[in-house]
Structure formats: structure tokens, C-alpha cells
Amino acid sequence: MMDEVARHYGDGQLLDRILDAVTAAGIDPQELTVHDLASVDEFHIGGRRATRHLVEGAGLGSSRRVLDVGSGVGGTARYLAAAGGHDVVGVDLTVEYVETAAALSRLVGLEGSVEFQVADVMALPFERGEFDAAVQLHVGMNIADKQAAFAEVGRVLVEGGVFALYDIMGRADTDLEFPLPWAGGAAGSHLATADQYVGALEAAGFRVERVTDRRDFARSFFGELRERSGPPPSLGLHLLMGEEAPTRYGNMVKAVEAGAVAPVEIVARRG
Numbered sequence: 001m002m003d004e005v006a007r008h009y010g011d012g013q014l015l016d017r018i019l020d021a022v023t024a025a026g027i028d029p030q031e032l033t034v035h036d037l038a039s040v041d042e043f044h045i046g047g048r049r050a051t052r053h054l055v056e057g058a059g060l061g062s063s064r065r066v067l068d069v070g071s072g073v074g075g076t077a078r079y080l081a082a083a084g085g086h087d088v089v090g091v092d093l094t095v096e097y098v099e100t101a102a103a104l105s106r107l108v109g110l111e112g113s114v115e116f117q118v119a120d121v122m123a124l125p126f127e128r129g130e131f132d133a134a135v136q137l138h139v140g141m142n143i144a145d146k147q148a149a150f151a152e153v154g155r156v157l158v159e160g161g162v163f164a165l166y167d168i169m170g171r172a173d174t175d176l177e178f179p180l181p182w183a184g185g186a187a188g189s190h191l192a193t194a195d196q197y198v199g200a201l202e203a204a205g206f207r208v209e210r211v212t213d214r215r216d217f218a219r220s221f222f223g224e225l226r227e228r229s230g231p232p233p234s235l236g237l238h239l240l241m242g243e244e245a246p247t248r249y250g251n252m253v254k255a256v257e258a259g260a261v262a263p264v265e266i267v268a269r270r271g
């Protein structure tokens, strides 16, 4: 499963593609900011707006050290460091994403407050209670055994530490059209309902504080993108999704619009 996930997301040329697009957008890579990268480095429905909604609602405020589970190319981690002053460690299975995340963080001058490691959430390379908080955005769809993953996140969190999740949820037997942004076929997709997430979190030792369906937000976000005129911007999530980007994105929009899946936030606390 680990190899399948890394093959799905990485193709070897991502940093070059992003830097070419940065230049095409008229931005000097040496002057790059966290804000400039927002349209390409938040690989989840609603981008930075969704991240802000999740972390502000979860009250990460005074957390010093935050774990970003499945950190992708590091957009959420950089946002947490830049806007919230947190020290963030991102872990991800996809080597290319981890390298790209580190390179982009150096370019925006955040290498002192974010770091990225290649690691599987099922076996985190950290000691018990090392983190004050954890976030996970659009990762659970790749994880078959969610209870085991949540137990591992719980192990590295302090007692009372908050875990803020934003995943695409739905029934495992939902009939989906592939490819999707998170999987090329059904074998790589592991959907669960919000109730199943809550059950897995509770069984892993978390107290669930809030479940928020973000379907309406997703629909209005897709609507805004549809109404945008002119050519698509050079900096966008298509850079992460490769040649199949329009199909993957289109299939996801259809599934959300049809009510088959929805992005959902869950805020839980350890212990």
C-alpha cells in the first residue's frame, strides 16, 4: 500500500514544474511568499480557506509543536508556521512531496520552523507525547486501517492534545468513477463515513468534540472555480495531479455534487 500511494502522488519533476509555474505567474522564485504558493500547495478541497477554517475552529492557538500527518508539499505546515507561529513537523509517504515541501519552505524562509520527514502514519518516528497538536487534511482516503493510524497519532500527542482532521468521507461501497485525486482506482481508495471515523477515533483513545460537514462549502468553492473566466492560472493543483488532472478533479466534483462523498472536519482530543 505504501508503494502504491507514493507512486500515485510522485512523478519526479514536481519542484521544477512548480518553479516554472511560479516564474510564468510573474513571481521571482527568490521573492516567493507563503501566500503566493497557496493555490498549489494545499492539496484538498477549498485550499487555504479550508485550512484556515479547520485550524481556527480547532483552536490550535497555544500549541507549540504541531504534527501534519500526510503533509503533501507542505502548504498547511507553512501556513501554520507563518500565521500561527507553530513549529510544524510534516510526515508523508511520498518522497518527492517531502523533498518539494522542504525546498519550497527554504525558498519562503521558513526552514527554521517547519521540517518534513518521509514516514508512514502507521509507524511514526517520534516519541510518546512529542506533539501538542496534530492535523490531517485529505489523507484518510488512502488509509485502510484508520483506527491503527489514529492510535499512532494519539501515541505521539500529549494528553489533551487536539487532533484536527479534514478528509473526504463516504461509504466504502460508494460507486465512484476513477481516477480521483487520491487514487487511480478502487484498490487505493479507502473511504469511511463520518460515523466510522468517530468510532475509530474513540476506539483509538480520542474524545470527539465536533463533526462538521463541509459539503456546502465544497459546492460553493467548486461553483466559484466554474465561474472564473480566462485561462486557468499557471499555479494550481493541476501541477500535483499530472495529465489526468481534469478527469481526477471532475470525478471528485461529480461525486461531491451527487452526495456520494463530502469533505468533513472532525476535531478530537486525546484522552
Ligand SMILES: C[S@@+](CC[C@H](N)C(=O)[O-])C[C@H]1O[C@@H](n2cnc3c(N)ncnc32)[C@H](O)[C@@H]1O
Residues within 6 Å of the ligand: 005, 006, 009, 041, 042, 043, 044, 069, 070, 071, 072, 073, 074, 075, 076, 091, 092, 093, 094, 097, 119, 120, 121, 122, 136, 137, 138, 139, 142, 143, 181, 182
Ligand atoms: C491528497 S494529499 C493531501 C496532502 C496535504 N495534506 C494537503 O492537504 O495539501 C494526500 C497525502 O497523504 C499522503 N499519505 C497517504 N497515506 C499516507 C500514510 N500512510 N502516511 C503518510 N502519508 C500518507 C500522500 O503521500 C499524500 O501526500
